Amino acid sequence: MSSIIAREHGTDMAALRRKLAGRSGRHYWRSLEELADSDDFQRLLEEEFPRLAPLWEGRVSRRGLLGLMAASLALGGLTGCKPQPEERIAPYTRRPEDLLPGRARWYASTLPLDGYARGVLVKTFQGRPVKVEGNPEHPASLGATDSIAQAEILGLYDPDRSQTIRYQGTAGSDAAFLEQLQAQRRHWAAGERRLCLLTGPLTSPSQHALIERLKRLYPSTRWYRHEPLANGAAHQGTRQLFGEPREARYRLDRARVILDLDADMLGSGPAKLVHARHAMGRRRPDREDALLNRLYSVESTPSITGASSDHRLPLAAAEVPALAAALAARLGVPGMADQAENSPVDPAWLDALADDLRRAGAEAVVIPGDTQPAALHALAHAINHHLGAAGTSVEYSAPVAPAADGDLADLSRAMGEDRVDALLMLNVNPVYNAPAGLAFEERLARVPFSVHCGQYRDETGRAALWHLPAAHPLESWDDARAFDGTVSLMQPTIVPLFGGYTAQQVLAAFAGRYRADPRELVREHWRQALPGADFERHWHSALQRGWIDGTALPTSLPTLRNTPPPPPPTDRDGLLLQWRADPALHDGHYANNGWLQELPRPLTQLTWDGAALISPALAEREGLSEGQRVRLTLAGRSLDTPVWIQPGQPARAITLFLGQGRRDAGRVGNGVGVNAYRLMPDHGAFAAGGVTLEVLGDRAALASTQQHHNMAGRDLLRETDLAHFQEEPGFAQPDRVEEPISLYPEWDYPDHAWGMSIDLNSCIGCNACITACQAENNIPIVGPEEVRRGREMHWIRVDRYYAGPLDDPSMHFQPVPCMHCEKAPCEYVCPVEATQHSSEGLNEMIYNRCVGTRYCSQNCPYKVRRFNWYHYTEATAELATPAAAHNPDVTVRSRGVMEKCTYCVQRINQAETDARNEDRPLEDGELRTACQQVCPSEAIEFGDLNDRHSAVSRAKASPLNYAMLEELNTRPRTTYLAGVRNPNPAIQALEAREAPA
């Protein structure tokens, strides 16, 4: 929609700035259009059916339309009239032990991301995995998961996954492959030819042991590791400082002042879930025993971490090391004294930050980002050491991932020199994600025997001589280490659907063990690695729990051997290009996953096709508006991409997201967005200067989900700072009426009264709840066209708000599911009683009564109802979710039916039934909604309001509790805890001085 307006008129930034400057007090805005509030935007809002306008694309004649209507009336009206079709029941011949048909079973397993383990529990129905939840006992999960883990279910059933061995593109057999492999092995063993391995960033001890075995068998073997999203700077930086590479582990539960240096510690990295739990867990300003922390972010691209921070500073990536050096100088880190004057930001701001860090001492922590150079890591850890934080709020262990012989650049060089005779590429896709400068694809053609093993026959699978299908993590026996080194076991929840191989099987075959049992390969490793006689018992308890006790890597206090090196010199003008992982597609591996493609990215709220982020200042200078296509040229290579104006983006920085622009991802992911890896100058360089920007003539229609409505000055989001809260604790309830009156009758809730409370202090805007809800409730994928028309189906949305100046606004999130109003406006307007009030306070939706008038949606002030405009779930729909991925407890909705959040009524019913079957009351906390269960920061409470001691009742008793649009007297069951930030008073004073009077 934004593009509809901007097509005709560019965005007038100067006017927006004037408008913002003229405002006093707290003002929130959601999009540039809303802020501009131009006549075009008003016209768009006032149009009665803005979402219908772009529909009349096809040419349908009047006769044709009448014919279709008559036919659909005749056929549609009669489908309910025939008896049910006959069904068959096929019981087991022998029932597996402990399996009860109709009841879910849970298995502890592991889903790796970037090689690091996240412990999960997988819900299966008669051998069919349908849902992933976090493993509460696992150190890297603590019960939470992220969107990517949630979406693995859809990935498992993806029909585009590789289903057969291929030789030069045509179907091959494993016998033929093994025959060729046998011949190759003789050459390797004789030392005539060299085998090279390329893996992802693996931490798996059993895979590593097999690689070691290969190196012993064929001594010339080299193992290379390809990390598309990291550059090894963390280990290099700690080596510079401590003399040996160390892995930092941040203990945010112990930290009072946290400085995030372009790390996005809540949104990326293997410990993000733990960080979110610990950092946000202390943000309970309404509790007596609160140990509030303060979070500072310096970031080159607006992220959820910056948005959740108390202070956020936009700074181009290349200038972050200079800031760290200037900070180190202020804190008195040895060897840094001459850097004090070199601050790229307001020195007063930095002074205030330094004071705050110094005061916190051992309870302060500085976190450097993985896309930053080694110098920043050295600086950050020197500061941590100097503050005394090392050993308290940051701990150090040996690196979790074992060291390889080289990275992708080294391999590419060896290939170019014809030193690679055979190459095994295991679960990597370098043809897609290698920087163009490495010429990987051309060099791969020179390798006589190349084998790719992956879940998809992707770009690399097509370029390699042999392609082997890989098993999905939910089909595999495997192991991986978590961020703290804890060994987590992966067990299959289903037999490989397409006959894929595990990494261990492939490595074992290369070592001469053909067709080995994948379970035995993992067990054998642990039988040797685990001490003690009683292996079987140990193994079983580890499998049941999901991880092996006592395998976390020990921490130690490293001694400082060197002073940190000075930051690399940078110029402070000119455009800077930055690369970041796509928050949903990650490195591009998940590009064929419709749930992730359609997941609104935090802050931009863009789905499907991505865009380069530019700052409002740059947009102003170049006269750009959202969706405008530009050509970015760097070192002779160029890329055409639309732009997105991102408030809070550093003025001269342009951010490209990695993971899009796949050529051979599959039917969902092909050709969505552009491949930003191609423009990377060098492997592992995530920022580069010297880029030129050229405005092209055309525009792209981007699919953002938060441009469709106007707040019209309503007070939807409430937040303040700590000082104001202490002064006026009831600020969130300015005109609360104790006993509001209503024309509608009161309800009586004899059994339970379900309610929800969402804490805006804890919500980090990661959007995991959206994907969890989608997986739990069989929510369809609609595609980019439909999202552009405002027809996304997500039952919970996470609204993003800006406040303050265009170039550096503060950012806030607000998840909005159905409010389950006591006096629900939707209930009174349904002509067929398809939406009803339940005896437990739920606003129910009865799909088979709904005739699709959409009056309820029209009358809903929160706009949380979703309508099935098309048959998104039909097997022939373009983006249909495979039936096997559906939750069998939730009805799959058809075309013409309204739907919305049900408070996970299937979970309520199941929990109530279980409790009653066991003749006991339902305990508080036993029943959790999907969005609550997935939430890394525990922002959502759900429970019984009839129970005065339930967690949700206690939350609602907080002075921060408020209802959205309370003045409408809808009496929502879902309420919010207003946000309270904890800013540094010294910096607040600075900002107040700078702000125009």
Add this chain to the structure above:
Amino acid sequence: MALILAFALVVVMVALGAYYFQSPYYSGVDRTPAQPVPFSHKHHVGELGLDCRYCHTSVQQSSFAGVPESEICMTCHSQLWTNADMLAPVRDSLRDDEPLRWRRVHDLPDYVRFDHSAHVNNGVPCEACHGRVDRMPLTTQKKTLFMQFCLDCHRNPAPRLRPPDAVFEMGWEARRGVDRQQLGERLMARYHTPSTERLTDCSLCHQ
């Protein structure tokens, strides 16, 4: 005249419609689908006195009562009637690990959630929905299983509730002179049966 004809037509249409939707053709009442093995509940329950739960093993723990695995049939039939032709499909099934494919007799629409465990653990007898299976040589649907049928009981469960030990019994009657409604209400208190409002919530069964 035309008006009268049109009116008559409407009346006829409505009557036909009502007749159709109440007809056994539509509801399936008295339908006895042919099964791969002509299993007789009359023989196994009525004559031999097997408990329902011997074969329908998950009825107390799961929404699905469970159709017996071939293995369960063979616990007895590996000793009895070992060569009966009638039982050949069962023996073949176990030998070839190929499930028997029974025709579903009691079929609720897919948008309905029905949980067996919630009923049998709370005093609703099998007989209430399945009829006197102990008298059925071949399994037959005896109730319409329409929403009206469910609601009759959900609106007033008392007359149909039984004590726990009588849930799986066929043809159980309360002792003479006991007021059925009063007994039912005492049982409701004992089972903590939810309120009528809760029992008639749409989302209890349509989720």
